[in-house]
Amino acid sequence: MNKGDITLARRDFLKLTGGAAGLSLVTLNGCSSDTFVAEVSDGKADIAYTSWEDVYVKQWDWDTISWGSHNNQCLPAGCTFRVYSRNGLVWREEQYANSAACSDEYPDYNPMGCQKGCAFHNLLYSEERLRYPMKRVGERGAGKWQRISWDEALTEVADAILDAHEEIGSAGFHVDAPHNHGGGVGKSGVHRFAHQLGAVMPETNVAIGDDLKGVSQVFGKMRMGMTSDNMFDADILIFSNTNWSYTVTPMYHFITEARYNGAEVILVNPDYNPSTIHADIHVPVVAGSDAAYWLSVSQVMIEEEIYDRDFILEQTDMPMLVRRDNAKFLSAEEVDGGRPDQFYFYDSGVGGIAQAPRASLKYEGKLEQLELEGLWKVRLADGSDVEVETVFARLKDMLNREYKPELAAEMCGTSPSLIREVARKVATKRTHFYNGFSTAKQYHGDLMERAAILMLGLSGNWGKPGTGFNNFLMMVDHVAHITGAEKTVAQGQLIDNKHALDELTKELKASDPAVSEEDAIIELMVRKQLKSATVPPAIWMYNYAGYNKLWDKKEWQDPTSPMTFGEYLSEGLEKGYIDPTYKCGPETRPQVLMYNCHNPLRRQRAGSQMYIEELWPKAKMIFYVETRMSSSAAFADILLPSAWYYEKEDTTSVFAHFPYQAMQEKAVNPPGEAHTEWEIYRDIMEKIGERAAQRNMKQFVDWGGTTRKYSDMKDRFTINGALNDNADVVREFVDYNAAVGIFPKDYTLEKFEEEGQVRIQSLGTSSQRHTQASDWHTDKPCYAMGWHVDKKLPYPTHTRRAQFYMDHEWFIGAGEAFPVHKDTPPQGGHHPFRLVSGHPRISVHTLHLANPHFMKLHRGQPVVFLNTEVAAEKGISDGDQVLMSNDYAESEFMVSLSAAVSRDQVLTYMWEPYQFKNWRSHDALMPGIPKPTPLAMNYTQCRFHIATGSPNPASDRAIRVDINKVKEA
Ligand code: SF4
Numbered sequence: 001m002n003k004g005d006i007t008l009a010r011r012d013f014l015k016l017t018g019g020a021a022g023l024s025l026v027t028l029n030g031c032s033s034d035t036f037v038a039e040v041s042d043g044k045a046d047i048a049y050t051s052w053e054d055v056y057v058k059q060w061d062w063d064t065i066s067w068g069s070h071n072n073q074c075l076p077a078g079c080t081f082r083v084y085s086r087n088g089l090v091w092r093e094e095q096y097a098n099s100a101a102c103s104d105e106y107p108d109y110n111p112m113g114c115q116k117g118c119a120f121h122n123l124l125y126s127e128e129r130l131r132y133p134m135k136r137v138g139e140r141g142a143g144k145w146q147r148i149s150w151d152e153a154l155t156e157v158a159d160a161i162l163d164a165h166e167e168i169g170s171a172g173f174h175v176d177a178p179h180n181h182g183g184g185v186g187k188s189g190v191h192r193f194a195h196q197l198g199a200v201m202p203e204t205n206v207a208i209g210d211d212l213k214g215v216s217q218v219f220g221k222m223r224m225g226m227t228s229d230n231m232f233d234a235d236i237l238i239f240s241n242t243n244w245s246y247t248v249t250p251m252y253h254f255i256t257e258a259r260y261n262g263a264e265v266i267l268v269n270p271d272y273n274p275s276t277i278h279a280d281i282h283v284p285v286v287a288g289s290d291a292a293y294w295l296s297v298s299q300v301m302i303e304e305e306i307y308d309r310d311f312i313l314e315q316t317d318m319p320m321l322v323r324r325d326n327a328k329f330l331s332a333e334e335v336d337g338g339r340p341d342q343f344y345f346y347d348s349g350v351g352g353i354a355q356a357p358r359a360s361l362k363y364e365g366k367l368e369q370l371e372l373e374g375l376w377k378v379r380l381a382d383g384s385d386v387e388v389e390t391v392f393a394r395l396k397d398m399l400n401r402e403y404k405p406e407l408a409a410e411m412c413g414t415s416p417s418l419i420r421e422v423a424r425k426v427a428t429k430r431t432h433f434y435n436g437f438s439t440a441k442q443y444h445g446d447l448m449e450r451a452a453i454l455m456l457g458l459s460g461n462w463g464k465p466g467t468g469f470n471n472f473l474m475m476v477d478h479v480a481h482i483t484g485a486e487k488t489v490a491q492g493q494l495i496d497n498k499h500a501l502d503e504l505t506k507e508l509k510a511s512d513p514a515v516s517e518e519d520a521i522i523e524l525m526v527r528k529q530l531k532s533a534t535v536p537p538a539i540w541m542y543n544y545a546g547y548n549k550l551w552d553k554k555e556w557q558d559p560t561s562p563m564t565f566g567e568y569l570s571e572g573l574e575k576g577y578i579d580p581t582y583k584c585g586p587e588t589r590p591q592v593l594m595y596n597c598h599n600p601l602r603r604q605r606a607g608s609q610m611y612i613e614e615l616w617p618k619a620k621m622i623f624y625v626e627t628r629m630s631s632s633a634a635f636a637d638i639l640l641p642s643a644w645y646y647e648k649e650d651t652t653s654v655f656a657h658f659p660y661q662a663m664q665e666k667a668v669n670p671p672g673e674a675h676t677e678w679e680i681y682r683d684i685m686e687k688i689g690e691r692a693a694q695r696n697m698k699q700f701v702d703w704g705g706t707t708r709k710y711s712d713m714k715d716r717f718t719i720n721g722a723l724n725d726n727a728d729v730v731r732e733f734v735d736y737n738a739a740v741g742i743f744p745k746d747y748t749l750e751k752f753e754e755e756g757q758v759r760i761q762s763l764g765t766s767s768q769r770h771t772q773a774s775d776w777h778t779d780k781p782c783y784a785m786g787w788h789v790d791k792k793l794p795y796p797t798h799t800r801r802a803q804f805y806m807d808h809e810w811f812i813g814a815g816e817a818f819p820v821h822k823d824t825p826p827q828g829g830h831h832p833f834r835l836v837s838g839h840p841r842i843s844v845h846t847l848h849l850a851n852p853h854f855m856k857l858h859r860g861q862p863v864v865f866l867n868t869e870v871a872a873e874k875g876i877s878d879g880d881q882v883l884m885s886n887d888y889a890e891s892e893f894m895v896s897l898s899a900a901v902s903r904d905q906v907l908t909y910m911w912e913p914y915q916f917k918n919w920r921s922h923d924a925l926m927p928g929i930p931k932p933t934p935l936a937m938n939y940t941q942c943r944f945h946i947a948t949g950s951p952n953p954a955s956d957r958a959i960r961v962d963i964n965k966v967k968e969a
Pocket residue numbers: 069070071072074075076077078079112113114115116117118250844
């Protein structure tokens with residue numbers, strides 16, 4: 001090529017950029033800004049590259065610098081970045097260290113970021129990227145596509161939805177559990193779109209197995225978290241079912257800083273994972289046996305009398321009386337015809353039973369006179385006598401019988417001395433417990449969580465600085481606001497919200513004066529859920545996706561469970577435990593399925609069988625709103641390409657670990673003809689109105705029974721044009737957050753654009769405030785449950801206390817009134833290895849796994865880790881191909897040998913199914929049988945509402961598999 005300033009021809013430019021692959025402009029060919037390429041082709045663009053050297057030299061020149069971040073649902077999510085663009089392309093991104101510490105006494109958050117975020121722009125120009133609307137022309141999944149116009153695509157989608165309305169009703173259109181990867185605007189857009197169309201939606205958080213059932217069962221709520229600097233106030237940091245060095249990368253330094261501050265770190269995990277390297281104590285529990293470990297720690301605390309007596313008397317159900325004859329709490333209804341939810345203590349000062357307070361945790365008598373142990377006779381209203389004892393006495397008896405360290409060691413594989421050592425430390429020191437999401441993917445994860453919280457409760461370790469059972473706080477108020485708003489903030493939506501809550505509180509207080517604001521908010525969410533067509537995903541999958549064929553197999557059941565999943569479901573509907581609204585019958589079957597940020601062939605256990613063979617053949621139309629061609633998107637009928645981060649205005653959601661919300665500016669245009677999700681939903685709404693008019697369809701009845709006109713779908717969606725695009729929605733987010741106090745008062749979008757991030761000032765006015773139940777500070781760390789401990793606010797549970805004894809008949813029948821240890825059921829059969837899985841180091845979910853840039857960081861194909869000694873015994877060498885199998889399916893991997901994996905364990909992380917032979921990933925081995933007891937949705941803390949409640953259809957950890965070398969042909 002001649003030297004000198006020239007305008008490059010398109011072909012030459014693409015050749016040049018291909019040659020510059022070592023720079024940030026990795027795969028420009030085929031995925032760059034089309035406008036730019038068209039202008040180059042037409043000779044309009046003024047670029048002056050003369051050779052590849054110029055590209056190299058000019059890599060530090062920018063046209064624009066913008067704020068950016070990623071809404072991957074990584075943790076913590078929301079790191080603030082600077083995004084550098086030139087000629088309509090993002091060339092690189094860089095961490096921006098402006099996240100200050102709360103005070104000089106605590107570590108700061110900088111630098112925020114991880115390797116995935118620092119190279120995110122590679123995904124924008126990846127070969128997987130979708131750029132044009134496309135229609136399938138071959139069989140589903142055959143990979144044959146035809147490019148179509150947006151008008152053609154929207155018409156096909158609108159007609160399919162209207163057909164479903166005509167043939168089934170609004171419930172014939174289903175939006176299958178969309179995740180948050182689209183960002184705050186996209187997430188609120190998909191929910192708003194679905195709700196306004198009366199579409200059925202399996203609840204996402206439960207569908208993905210992120211719902212921590214045991215936490216709800218104890219506290220009546222699930223999302224409680226801390227700012228990461230809370231760890232700096234702890235003496236002991238326990239991490240369980242998590243691997244922060246992979247999955248919470250930007251916050252890992254808080255662990256090391258807390259250690260320098262004197263904290264001890266205890267990691268509870270079957271494998272010696274990369275986070276364990278920096279731990280002081282590794283507790284190597286057998287996969288799936290955590291409950292046995294924590295129950296034994298609790299036994300030691302009780303036996304050695306090192307528990308916090310005052311704390312358990314005040315905060316928990318330990319002093320409450322249980323009838324010996326039927327194992328239920330003694331209630332006022334039985335004693336004197338009073339309330340069925342009024343329970344009792346035994347007060348030695350008065351020499352008899354005393355009513356437990358319901359409006360407060362504060363006992364009006366003398367706390368020290370409440371008995372924790374004893375056996376008493378109580379006369380009931382019908383004249384009969386029953387024997388009662390305390391929850392504590394029953395618990396102590398069970399722990400002494402079954403969980404002394406020498407017995408528990410047999411179950412959990414750790415030494416009795418390690419059980420006693422940890423018990424004594426936790427009982428005497430300020431302990432912070434972080435629980436990852438893996439327990440929610442364990443069949444008996446609820447029992448593990450309950451057992452761990454029991455150990456914390458006995459030692460008084462929540463509601464104080466440096467303590468708590470932490471996962472994360474889901475601070476997405478702004479998204480929830482947009483999802484359901486009929487008006488903007490300026491038009492008075494917040495006044496309407498307050499009015500609705502006040503009215504409901506008044507109604508509830510009329511029948512129960514003890515109702516708290518938290519109770520009213522939960523009830524409001526429960527009622528909204530009933531009207532919103534969001535359904536329990538396990539019931540949806542069981543009835544529509546053929547999972548009944550897997551989940552009712554007797555030989556795969558938990559041997560201690562009296563019934564199969566299907567039998568629990570039938571009984572629950574029959575007895576009224578489950579609202580019939582959620583039965584997912586043929587009258588609400590999915591005729592049209594929409595997907596957004598959901599890759600069920602990867603995410604749903606056995607998805608590659610059940611979705612392809614059972615669910616999708618029932619649908620007349622499947623369409624995707626997606627940024628990339630995932631394994632699942634390849635099975636769409638219509639593909640609608642959407643914009644990714646850096647290509648649209650947005651803002652992050654805050655997960656409390658990191659108490660800042662980040663601005664996301666539009667740095668470049670999306671590729672090809674991709675649109676933002678919000679614009680796509682708006683345009684579908686408009687097309688539905690247009691096509692309905694042409695088809696003479698006027699209105700429909702939504703799930704909640706309201707009649708909706710087709711003609712105003714677009715106006716309703718955009719609130720008459722006030723929320724027309726992403727920029728409008730971000731402005732509304734800011735208005736909302738400023739109005740409810742999450743942002744500083746009078747904070748503006750312009751200020752946000754200038755500063756790039758804003759520190760969270762409060763938890764606003766809705767549910768998250770009560771879930772966290774603690775004052776929020778900007779000048780010191782934040783922790784959960786302070787209001788229960790300091791202000792004595794009751795918990796939203798059946799007993800109004802942190803509850804360890806579940807007296808629902810299903811829990812009693814399953815032997816789980818108390819947390820106990822049970823082995824993982826043999827779903828998929830009995831085999832020698834326990835399979836453990838999780839998020840990889842080099843990708844958030846599977847987004848980055850097949851990207852050539854990231855593939856340099858791993859072996860470029862799916863890998864399973866196997867213990868080195870075990871592999872030698874089986875004649876398997878590093879790099880061999882092995883077959884992982886169980887009674888249900890098989891999957892082929894390359895093996896990586898590791899001494900860090902225990903002998904009975906195999907470990908693999910997430911991979912994209914199309915990276916496997918026959919697209920059969922390890923997810924195909926997992927029936928994912930949900931534990932059925934959470935179908936007890938009539939029990940206070942098992943109610944189904946947003947992000948909470950109903951069975952997790954994602955149990956897969958510790959299921960049994962075999963590993964064998966692939967025989968050479
Ligand atoms: Fe981006 Fe998430 Fe990584 Fe932060 S943790 S850099 S938000 S991908």
